[in-house]
Amino acid sequence: MKKLTVRHRLGNGNIKLIERELGQELPNDFKKFIVNNAGLSHYECLFEDNQGNSWEVSQYNQYKDLIGLLREFKEKGLGLKICFAYDPGGWHYCLSFDKETYGEIIVNRWTDYPPEEQFIVIADSFEEFINGLKRSEDI
Template sequence: MGERSFKLIESTIEDTFSNAFKEILKKYAGLSIEEDWFNDNKGTTWKLAAFTDFTSMHNLTKEFREKGWGVKVPFANDPGGWHYCLSFDEDTYGKVIVNRWTDHEEKDQFLVIAESFEEFIDGLKRRPEENT
């Protein structure tokens, strides 16, 4: 992803991304990484399958707004298709939210799992090898 891609999405959300957000997506958009497990502060483990590519990020951001789901930018997904989103909504601004759209009713589909994008990225770890 490049600056033009970010500018287009920023115009959709009417806000700007942090440099940390841009740098990660410039490097990893559309890719998976080895540090793909995140433990939230409630002890739940989340798996990151891949970072989102520009087209999906842009289209889903628009779709969320059109459906009345707020201003959220999906930047990655889990193996089952749930989206990890950066929130630009007033009550959850800057937090990482999981869009659990397949298994939860609309009122329960969004769940905060990190207080910031940086907390989420810094918390990603490699899954420890199973001892046999």
């Protein structure tokens, strides 16, 4: 059977709108990742942070959530963060563009935690996070 070519998950117009909302360009590695993986899930979905905590990625966000959550965070005064994925319980994995945590991966624990404990850094960079993802049988 013929193998079909998969389209990019986001187009240049989507990226430009996200960057306009953010007020800056996205890092190239992050941009390439969301263009190819938005809306998908992978077998490599488990991440262990430096504290030994395990985190699970359920799915990567589609365009509407990438831009919608960026806008929502800005409107609520929660900073500049692009929520690119979520866990099985609905917590968001975000790439931070805030001055104090720029480039770090933050989990938005918007349920179960008071506002002052809502965000937690789990990786120093997007590359560290993606490179650290493993399959469950590899842990």
